[in-house]
Structures are given as structure tokens and as C-alpha cells.
Amino acid sequence: xxxxxxxxxxxxxxxxxxxxxxxxxxxxxxxxxxxxxxxxxxxxxxxxxxxxxxxxxxxxxxxxxxxxxxxxxxxxxxxxxxxxxxxxxxxxxxxxxxxxxxxxxxxxxxxx
Amino acid sequence: xxxxxxxxxxxxxxxxxxxxxxxxxxxxxxxxxxxxxxxxxxxxxxxxxxxxxxxxxxxxxxxxxxxxxxxxxxxxxxxxxxxxxxxxxxxxxxxxxxxxxxxxxxxxxx
Numbered sequence: 001x002x003x004x005x006x007x008x009x010x011x012x013x014x015x016x017x018x019x020x021x022x023x024x025x026x027x028x029x030x031x032x033x034x035x036x037x038x039x040x041x042x043x044x045x046x047x048x049x050x051x052x053x054x055x056x057x058x059x060x061x062x063x064x065x066x067x068x069x070x071x072x073x074x075x076x077x078x079x080x081x082x083x084x085x086x087x088x089x090x091x092x093x094x095x096x097x098x099x100x101x102x103x104x105x106x107x108x109x110x111x112x
Numbered sequence: 113x114x115x116x117x118x119x120x121x122x123x124x125x126x127x128x129x130x131x132x133x134x135x136x137x138x139x140x141x142x143x144x145x146x147x148x149x150x151x152x153x154x155x156x157x158x159x160x161x162x163x164x165x166x167x168x169x170x171x172x173x174x175x176x177x178x179x180x181x182x183x184x185x186x187x188x189x190x191x192x193x194x195x196x197x198x199x200x201x202x203x204x205x206x207x208x209x210x211x212x213x214x215x216x217x218x219x220x221x222x
Contacts, residue, residue, distance in 0.1 A: 043213030
């Protein structure tokens with residue numbers, strides 16, 4: 001079962017920030033939060049991940065609440081090419097390996 | 113170019129037939145993964161391999177088989193025991209904390 005809850009769909013205007021929320025209220029202390037996105041009929045693309053601290057890279061920022069029960073992915077200046085399904089994922093560690101548990105994601109539509 | 117390749121892009125299977133999906137990576141990653149995606153759904157893990165000659169079942173392994181004879185290759189066989197094989201199949205490889213995905217193979221049953 002997916003360990004995250006996301007809105008089914010969202011939209012934002014081109015050039016504006018897109019803020020995608022995610023709830024992971026049952027997350028354990030050592031489980032990471034990952035974000036991937038998938039453009040139609042392609043493989044998912046890694047965006048960012050974090051444990052406790054906020055993270056930023058060239059694609060996005062990840063804001064994790066202090067209690068770690070929710071997070072927000074921020075695309076600072078959305079473009080039309082950012083239209084995709086965005087997956088918020090909790091990484092589950094098992095022995096020496098790990099699994100990414102995907103939910104249904106948020107379909108983001110960037111409007112011209 | 114470095115990356116993960118999957119072939120073919122589209123594959124058609126007849127009833128009762130086994131088919132094998134190819135996944136190759138030249139990223140020197142130890143771990144490789146197979147996922148299945150149904151329309152409008154997220155990805156579900158079929159099998160994964162952390163090292164050559166070793167692999168583990170994921171959440172939906174029934175009707176599938178894999179092998180890991182080489183570090184670069186992790187083929188997936190969809191057997192006749194898989195009663196609903198029509199789906200989008202995605203292969204990934206990873207090192208440390210991140211998985212990278214291939215372009216996928218779409219399997220259709222005739």
C-alpha cells in the first residue's frame with residue numbers, strides 16, 4: 001500500500017510557482033521522501049529527495065515539515081514542459097536494499 | 113550515451129505465450145528493478161536485484177520471472193501464468209539512494 005496521499009490533480013499558470021503537497025503521516029524516522037515525475041508514456045524522472053532538512057537542486061525545492069508528516073515540492077517557475085504526473089514516494093528500507101512505494105500521484109497541468 | 117535501454121518499445125503477446133522484455137544499463141549500477149504500471153496508476157514492483165546472480169520478489173511477482181547473469185542486464189519474462197499482462201513495464205537501475213528509469217515497454221495481448 002502507498003504510504004503517501006496526494007491531490008489527484010492541480011494546475012498552475014506558466015511562470016508561476018507550482019506547489020505540490022504530500023501527506024505521509026505514517027512515515028518512520030529513517031524513511032526518506034522522494035519525488036519523481038512522469039511525462040505521458042515515458043519512464044519516471046527523478047527530481048529530489050530528503051529526510052529531515054529542506055533540499056534544493058536545479059529542478060525543484062523540497063520542504064519537509066518539522067514533524068515529517070507532510071512535504072511540499074516546489075517548482076519555482078513552472079513551464080509547459082513541467083506538465084506531468086508527480087509522485088511523492090516514501091522509501092522503505094529492507095535489509096541491505098530498499099523499495100520505492102508509488103501512489104497514484106498528482107497530475108499537474110501548467111497553463112499558458 | 114550512458115543510460116538505461118529497454119526493448120522493444122511495443123510488444124505483442126499471444127495467449128499462452130511467454131515473452132521476454134530486455135533491460136540493459138551501462139551506468140555500472142549494482143541494483144536493477146522491474147515495475148509494472150497500469151493505466152492511471154502508480155508503479156508496482158515486480159522483481160529487483162541487488163547484485164549479479166541474486167534477485168528478490170517484489171509485490172506482484174506471480175506470473176513473472178527474471179535472471180541476473182550480468183551486471184548490465186536484467187531481462188523480465190512474462191509467462192503464460194500471468195493472466196493480465198497488458199501493461200506498461202518499466203526497468204530501473206540504482207546506486208546508493210536513487211533509481212533511474214528506462215523508457216519502458218508497452219505489452220499488449222492479442
